[in-house]
Amino acid sequence: MLYEHLGARPRIHDTAVVAPTAVISGDVEIGAGCQILHGAVITAEGGPITLGAHVIVMENALIRATAANAVHIGAHTLIGTLTSIAGATVGEEVFFASGARIFNGALVGARCEVRVNAIVHRRAVLPEGTVVPIGWVAVGDPVQLLSPDREAEIAAAQPDLDFPGHVFGVDRDTPDLMVQLTERYGSSLARHAGDVLVPDTREGR
Known part of the structure:
Protein backbone atom coordinates (compact mmCIF):
# COMPACT_ATOMS: atom_id res chain seq x y z
CA MET A 1 0.00 0.00 0.00
CA LEU A 2 1.31 3.41 -0.96
CA TYR A 3 0.44 6.55 1.00
CA GLU A 4 0.89 10.25 0.37
CA HIS A 5 2.15 11.81 3.62
CA LEU A 6 2.72 15.53 4.20
CA GLY A 7 2.21 16.14 0.49
CA ALA A 8 4.88 13.64 -0.65
CA ARG A 9 4.23 10.40 -2.53
CA PRO A 10 6.49 7.36 -2.83
CA ARG A 11 8.50 7.08 -6.04
CA ILE A 12 9.12 3.47 -7.04
CA HIS A 13 11.17 2.28 -9.99
CA ASP A 14 9.23 0.28 -12.58
CA THR A 15 11.39 -2.79 -11.96
CA ALA A 16 10.95 -2.82 -8.17
CA VAL A 17 8.49 -5.26 -6.60
CA VAL A 18 6.41 -4.21 -3.59
CA ALA A 19 4.27 -6.82 -1.84
CA PRO A 20 0.61 -5.81 -1.47
CA THR A 21 0.84 -5.92 2.34
CA ALA A 22 3.93 -3.69 2.53
CA VAL A 23 3.37 -0.04 3.50
CA ILE A 24 5.33 2.75 1.79
CA SER A 25 4.54 6.22 3.14
CA GLY A 26 5.66 9.70 2.17
CA ASP A 27 8.94 10.92 0.70
CA VAL A 28 10.36 7.51 -0.22
CA GLU A 29 12.37 6.66 -3.33
CA ILE A 30 12.85 2.98 -4.17
CA GLY A 31 15.44 2.09 -6.79
CA ALA A 32 15.64 -0.38 -9.65
CA GLY A 33 15.26 -4.07 -8.87
CA CYS A 34 14.35 -3.58 -5.19
CA GLN A 35 12.19 -6.20 -3.46
CA ILE A 36 9.93 -5.07 -0.61
CA LEU A 37 8.34 -8.14 1.00
CA HIS A 38 5.13 -8.71 2.95
CA GLY A 39 4.60 -6.67 6.10
CA ALA A 40 7.57 -4.35 5.53
CA VAL A 41 7.00 -0.70 6.51
CA ILE A 42 8.99 2.16 4.96
CA THR A 43 7.81 5.46 6.39
CA ALA A 44 9.22 8.96 5.92
CA GLU A 45 8.28 10.89 9.07
CA GLY A 46 9.38 14.35 7.94
CA GLY A 47 12.67 13.25 6.35
CA PRO A 48 13.34 11.43 3.06
CA ILE A 49 14.19 7.76 2.53
CA THR A 50 16.22 6.55 -0.46
CA LEU A 51 16.84 2.91 -1.35
CA GLY A 52 19.50 2.25 -3.98
CA ALA A 53 19.21 -0.42 -6.65
CA HIS A 54 18.58 -4.07 -5.73
CA VAL A 55 17.92 -3.49 -2.03
CA ILE A 56 15.91 -6.33 -0.44
CA VAL A 57 13.65 -5.51 2.51
CA MET A 58 12.46 -8.74 4.10
CA GLU A 59 9.18 -9.48 5.87
CA ASN A 60 8.15 -7.17 8.73
CA ALA A 61 11.26 -4.99 8.56
CA LEU A 62 10.87 -1.30 9.45
CA ILE A 63 12.67 1.67 7.88
CA ARG A 64 11.82 5.08 9.37
CA ALA A 65 13.20 8.56 8.66
CA THR A 66 12.69 11.59 10.88
CA ALA A 67 12.96 15.33 10.33
CA ALA A 68 16.34 15.19 12.08
CA ASN A 69 17.67 12.07 10.32
CA ALA A 70 17.00 11.01 6.75
CA VAL A 71 17.64 7.41 5.64
CA HIS A 72 19.83 6.31 2.76
CA ILE A 73 20.34 2.61 1.99
CA GLY A 74 23.08 1.76 -0.51
CA ALA A 75 22.64 -0.61 -3.44
CA HIS A 76 22.66 -4.40 -3.02
CA THR A 77 21.88 -4.26 0.70
CA LEU A 78 19.79 -6.95 2.38
CA ILE A 79 17.59 -5.96 5.32
CA GLY A 80 16.50 -9.06 7.24
CA THR A 81 13.18 -9.95 8.79
CA LEU A 82 12.17 -7.83 11.80
CA THR A 83 15.15 -5.50 11.31
CA SER A 84 14.59 -1.86 12.30
CA ILE A 85 16.49 1.05 10.74
CA ALA A 86 15.73 4.56 12.01
CA GLY A 87 17.40 7.65 10.58
CA ALA A 88 20.63 5.96 9.48
CA THR A 89 22.94 6.11 6.48
CA VAL A 90 23.97 2.73 5.08
CA GLY A 91 26.59 1.98 2.45
CA GLU A 92 26.43 -0.54 -0.38
CA GLU A 93 26.39 -4.33 -0.04
CA VAL A 94 25.51 -4.35 3.67
CA PHE A 95 23.90 -7.36 5.35
CA PHE A 96 21.49 -6.86 8.25
CA ALA A 97 20.47 -10.19 9.76
CA SER A 98 17.10 -10.82 11.38
CA GLY A 99 16.27 -8.55 14.29
CA ALA A 100 19.12 -6.07 13.85
CA ARG A 101 18.45 -2.60 15.26
CA ILE A 102 20.04 0.50 13.73
CA PHE A 103 19.41 3.81 15.48
CA ASN A 104 19.25 7.49 14.49
CA GLY A 105 22.38 9.11 13.13
CA ALA A 106 24.29 5.85 12.70
CA LEU A 107 26.65 5.48 9.74
CA VAL A 108 27.13 1.93 8.48
CA GLY A 109 29.92 1.57 5.96
CA ALA A 110 29.92 -0.52 2.81
CA ARG A 111 30.05 -4.31 3.12
CA CYS A 112 29.38 -4.34 6.88
CA GLU A 113 27.54 -7.23 8.52
CA VAL A 114 25.20 -6.64 11.45
CA ARG A 115 24.25 -10.07 12.67
CA VAL A 116 21.14 -11.48 14.38
CA ASN A 117 19.71 -9.16 17.07
CA ALA A 118 22.79 -6.92 17.05
CA ILE A 119 22.44 -3.20 17.77
CA VAL A 120 24.13 -0.22 16.11
CA HIS A 121 23.51 2.61 18.53
CA ARG A 122 22.74 6.23 17.77
CA ARG A 123 25.61 8.07 16.05
CA ALA A 124 27.80 4.96 15.96
CA VAL A 125 30.10 4.87 12.93
CA LEU A 126 30.93 1.46 11.47
CA PRO A 127 33.93 1.52 9.11
CA GLU A 128 33.69 -0.42 5.88
CA GLY A 129 33.65 -4.19 6.40
CA THR A 130 32.86 -4.12 10.14
CA VAL A 131 31.12 -7.21 11.54
CA VAL A 132 28.87 -6.78 14.60
CA PRO A 133 28.51 -10.27 16.17
CA ILE A 134 25.20 -11.87 17.14
CA GLY A 135 23.54 -9.85 19.88
CA GLY A 165 16.87 15.17 23.21
CA HIS A 166 17.98 14.39 19.68
CA VAL A 167 15.08 12.23 18.53
CA PHE A 168 12.18 13.76 20.46
CA GLY A 169 13.42 17.23 21.49
CA VAL A 170 12.95 16.53 25.21
CA ASP A 171 15.66 17.01 27.86
CA ARG A 172 16.57 13.74 29.57
CA ASP A 173 16.31 15.44 33.00
CA THR A 174 12.74 16.65 32.47
CA PRO A 175 10.73 15.44 35.50
CA ASP A 176 7.81 14.30 33.34
CA LEU A 177 10.02 13.00 30.53
CA MET A 178 7.62 10.35 29.23
CA VAL A 179 4.64 12.73 29.38
CA GLN A 180 6.51 15.30 27.27
CA LEU A 181 7.93 12.67 24.94
CA THR A 182 4.66 10.87 24.21
CA GLU A 183 2.68 14.09 23.75
CA ARG A 184 5.20 15.59 21.32
CA TYR A 185 5.70 12.37 19.42
CA GLY A 186 1.98 11.65 19.39
CA SER A 187 1.29 15.08 17.94
CA SER A 188 3.79 14.39 15.17
CA LEU A 189 2.39 10.94 14.41
CA ALA A 190 -1.15 12.33 14.34
CA ARG A 191 -0.26 13.96 11.03
CA HIS A 192 -0.86 10.52 9.48
CA ALA A 193 -4.59 11.18 9.92
CA GLY A 194 -4.38 13.17 6.69
CA ASP A 195 -2.56 10.48 4.68
CA VAL A 196 -4.05 9.51 1.32
CA LEU A 197 -3.91 6.02 -0.15
CA VAL A 198 -2.52 6.35 -3.69
CA PRO A 199 -2.60 3.84 -6.54
CA ASP A 200 0.53 2.17 -7.86
CA THR A 201 0.52 3.60 -11.38
CA ARG A 202 3.71 1.92 -12.58
CA GLU A 203 3.41 0.07 -15.88
CA GLY A 204 1.92 -3.38 -15.45
CA ARG A 205 0.62 -2.74 -11.93
Whole structure:
Protein backbone atom coordinates (compact mmCIF):
# COMPACT_ATOMS: atom_id res chain seq x y z
CA MET A 1 0.00 0.00 0.00
CA LEU A 2 1.31 3.41 -0.96
CA TYR A 3 0.44 6.55 1.00
CA GLU A 4 0.89 10.25 0.37
CA HIS A 5 2.15 11.81 3.62
CA LEU A 6 2.72 15.53 4.20
CA GLY A 7 2.21 16.14 0.49
CA ALA A 8 4.88 13.64 -0.65
CA ARG A 9 4.23 10.40 -2.53
CA PRO A 10 6.49 7.36 -2.83
CA ARG A 11 8.50 7.08 -6.04
CA ILE A 12 9.12 3.47 -7.04
CA HIS A 13 11.17 2.28 -9.99
CA ASP A 14 9.23 0.28 -12.58
CA THR A 15 11.39 -2.79 -11.96
CA ALA A 16 10.95 -2.82 -8.17
CA VAL A 17 8.49 -5.26 -6.60
CA VAL A 18 6.41 -4.21 -3.59
CA ALA A 19 4.27 -6.82 -1.84
CA PRO A 20 0.61 -5.81 -1.47
CA THR A 21 0.84 -5.92 2.34
CA ALA A 22 3.93 -3.69 2.53
CA VAL A 23 3.37 -0.04 3.50
CA ILE A 24 5.33 2.75 1.79
CA SER A 25 4.54 6.22 3.14
CA GLY A 26 5.66 9.70 2.17
CA ASP A 27 8.94 10.92 0.70
CA VAL A 28 10.36 7.51 -0.22
CA GLU A 29 12.37 6.66 -3.33
CA ILE A 30 12.85 2.98 -4.17
CA GLY A 31 15.44 2.09 -6.79
CA ALA A 32 15.64 -0.38 -9.65
CA GLY A 33 15.26 -4.07 -8.87
CA CYS A 34 14.35 -3.58 -5.19
CA GLN A 35 12.19 -6.20 -3.46
CA ILE A 36 9.93 -5.07 -0.61
CA LEU A 37 8.34 -8.14 1.00
CA HIS A 38 5.13 -8.71 2.95
CA GLY A 39 4.60 -6.67 6.10
CA ALA A 40 7.57 -4.35 5.53
CA VAL A 41 7.00 -0.70 6.51
CA ILE A 42 8.99 2.16 4.96
CA THR A 43 7.81 5.46 6.39
CA ALA A 44 9.22 8.96 5.92
CA GLU A 45 8.28 10.89 9.07
CA GLY A 46 9.38 14.35 7.94
CA GLY A 47 12.67 13.25 6.35
CA PRO A 48 13.34 11.43 3.06
CA ILE A 49 14.19 7.76 2.53
CA THR A 50 16.22 6.55 -0.46
CA LEU A 51 16.84 2.91 -1.35
CA GLY A 52 19.50 2.25 -3.98
CA ALA A 53 19.21 -0.42 -6.65
CA HIS A 54 18.58 -4.07 -5.73
CA VAL A 55 17.92 -3.49 -2.03
CA ILE A 56 15.91 -6.33 -0.44
CA VAL A 57 13.65 -5.51 2.51
CA MET A 58 12.46 -8.74 4.10
CA GLU A 59 9.18 -9.48 5.87
CA ASN A 60 8.15 -7.17 8.73
CA ALA A 61 11.26 -4.99 8.56
CA LEU A 62 10.87 -1.30 9.45
CA ILE A 63 12.67 1.67 7.88
CA ARG A 64 11.82 5.08 9.37
CA ALA A 65 13.20 8.56 8.66
CA THR A 66 12.69 11.59 10.88
CA ALA A 67 12.96 15.33 10.33
CA ALA A 68 16.34 15.19 12.08
CA ASN A 69 17.67 12.07 10.32
CA ALA A 70 17.00 11.01 6.75
CA VAL A 71 17.64 7.41 5.64
CA HIS A 72 19.83 6.31 2.76
CA ILE A 73 20.34 2.61 1.99
CA GLY A 74 23.08 1.76 -0.51
CA ALA A 75 22.64 -0.61 -3.44
CA HIS A 76 22.66 -4.40 -3.02
CA THR A 77 21.88 -4.26 0.70
CA LEU A 78 19.79 -6.95 2.38
CA ILE A 79 17.59 -5.96 5.32
CA GLY A 80 16.50 -9.06 7.24
CA THR A 81 13.18 -9.95 8.79
CA LEU A 82 12.17 -7.83 11.80
CA THR A 83 15.15 -5.50 11.31
CA SER A 84 14.59 -1.86 12.30
CA ILE A 85 16.49 1.05 10.74
CA ALA A 86 15.73 4.56 12.01
CA GLY A 87 17.40 7.65 10.58
CA ALA A 88 20.63 5.96 9.48
CA THR A 89 22.94 6.11 6.48
CA VAL A 90 23.97 2.73 5.08
CA GLY A 91 26.59 1.98 2.45
CA GLU A 92 26.43 -0.54 -0.38
CA GLU A 93 26.39 -4.33 -0.04
CA VAL A 94 25.51 -4.35 3.67
CA PHE A 95 23.90 -7.36 5.35
CA PHE A 96 21.49 -6.86 8.25
CA ALA A 97 20.47 -10.19 9.76
CA SER A 98 17.10 -10.82 11.38
CA GLY A 99 16.27 -8.55 14.29
CA ALA A 100 19.12 -6.07 13.85
CA ARG A 101 18.45 -2.60 15.26
CA ILE A 102 20.04 0.50 13.73
CA PHE A 103 19.41 3.81 15.48
CA ASN A 104 19.25 7.49 14.49
CA GLY A 105 22.38 9.11 13.13
CA ALA A 106 24.29 5.85 12.70
CA LEU A 107 26.65 5.48 9.74
CA VAL A 108 27.13 1.93 8.48
CA GLY A 109 29.92 1.57 5.96
CA ALA A 110 29.92 -0.52 2.81
CA ARG A 111 30.05 -4.31 3.12
CA CYS A 112 29.38 -4.34 6.88
CA GLU A 113 27.54 -7.23 8.52
CA VAL A 114 25.20 -6.64 11.45
CA ARG A 115 24.25 -10.07 12.67
CA VAL A 116 21.14 -11.48 14.38
CA ASN A 117 19.71 -9.16 17.07
CA ALA A 118 22.79 -6.92 17.05
CA ILE A 119 22.44 -3.20 17.77
CA VAL A 120 24.13 -0.22 16.11
CA HIS A 121 23.51 2.61 18.53
CA ARG A 122 22.74 6.23 17.77
CA ARG A 123 25.61 8.07 16.05
CA ALA A 124 27.80 4.96 15.96
CA VAL A 125 30.10 4.87 12.93
CA LEU A 126 30.93 1.46 11.47
CA PRO A 127 33.93 1.52 9.11
CA GLU A 128 33.69 -0.42 5.88
CA GLY A 129 33.65 -4.19 6.40
CA THR A 130 32.86 -4.12 10.14
CA VAL A 131 31.12 -7.21 11.54
CA VAL A 132 28.87 -6.78 14.60
CA PRO A 133 28.51 -10.27 16.17
CA ILE A 134 25.20 -11.87 17.14
CA GLY A 135 23.54 -9.85 19.88
CA TRP A 136 26.44 -7.41 20.31
CA VAL A 137 26.20 -3.62 20.56
CA ALA A 138 28.12 -1.11 18.42
CA VAL A 139 28.61 2.26 20.14
CA GLY A 140 30.52 5.44 19.36
CA ASP A 141 33.00 6.92 16.92
CA PRO A 142 35.49 5.33 16.83
CA VAL A 143 33.17 2.40 17.25
CA GLN A 144 33.34 -0.01 20.17
CA LEU A 145 31.89 -3.50 19.72
CA LEU A 146 30.63 -4.76 23.08
CA SER A 147 29.05 -8.05 24.08
CA PRO A 148 25.70 -7.68 25.87
CA ASP A 149 27.18 -8.88 29.18
CA ARG A 150 29.36 -5.72 29.33
CA GLU A 151 26.46 -3.65 30.59
CA ALA A 152 28.55 -1.12 32.50
CA GLU A 153 30.58 -0.19 29.43
CA ILE A 154 27.46 0.04 27.27
CA ALA A 155 25.73 2.18 29.89
CA ALA A 156 28.78 4.45 30.17
CA ALA A 157 28.41 5.28 26.48
CA GLN A 158 24.73 6.16 26.78
CA PRO A 159 24.57 9.65 28.38
CA ASP A 160 26.37 11.34 25.49
CA LEU A 161 23.90 9.82 23.05
CA ASP A 162 21.01 12.02 24.35
CA PHE A 163 18.38 9.90 22.62
CA PRO A 164 15.37 11.79 24.09
CA GLY A 165 16.87 15.17 23.21
CA HIS A 166 17.98 14.39 19.68
CA VAL A 167 15.08 12.23 18.53
CA PHE A 168 12.18 13.76 20.46
CA GLY A 169 13.42 17.23 21.49
CA VAL A 170 12.95 16.53 25.21
CA ASP A 171 15.66 17.01 27.86
CA ARG A 172 16.57 13.74 29.57
CA ASP A 173 16.31 15.44 33.00
CA THR A 174 12.74 16.65 32.47
CA PRO A 175 10.73 15.44 35.50
CA ASP A 176 7.81 14.30 33.34
CA LEU A 177 10.02 13.00 30.53
CA MET A 178 7.62 10.35 29.23
CA VAL A 179 4.64 12.73 29.38
CA GLN A 180 6.51 15.30 27.27
CA LEU A 181 7.93 12.67 24.94
CA THR A 182 4.66 10.87 24.21
CA GLU A 183 2.68 14.09 23.75
CA ARG A 184 5.20 15.59 21.32
CA TYR A 185 5.70 12.37 19.42
CA GLY A 186 1.98 11.65 19.39
CA SER A 187 1.29 15.08 17.94
CA SER A 188 3.79 14.39 15.17
CA LEU A 189 2.39 10.94 14.41
CA ALA A 190 -1.15 12.33 14.34
CA ARG A 191 -0.26 13.96 11.03
CA HIS A 192 -0.86 10.52 9.48
CA ALA A 193 -4.59 11.18 9.92
CA GLY A 194 -4.38 13.17 6.69
CA ASP A 195 -2.56 10.48 4.68
CA VAL A 196 -4.05 9.51 1.32
CA LEU A 197 -3.91 6.02 -0.15
CA VAL A 198 -2.52 6.35 -3.69
CA PRO A 199 -2.60 3.84 -6.54
CA ASP A 200 0.53 2.17 -7.86
CA THR A 201 0.52 3.60 -11.38
CA ARG A 202 3.71 1.92 -12.58
CA GLU A 203 3.41 0.07 -15.88
CA GLY A 204 1.92 -3.38 -15.45
CA ARG A 205 0.62 -2.74 -11.93
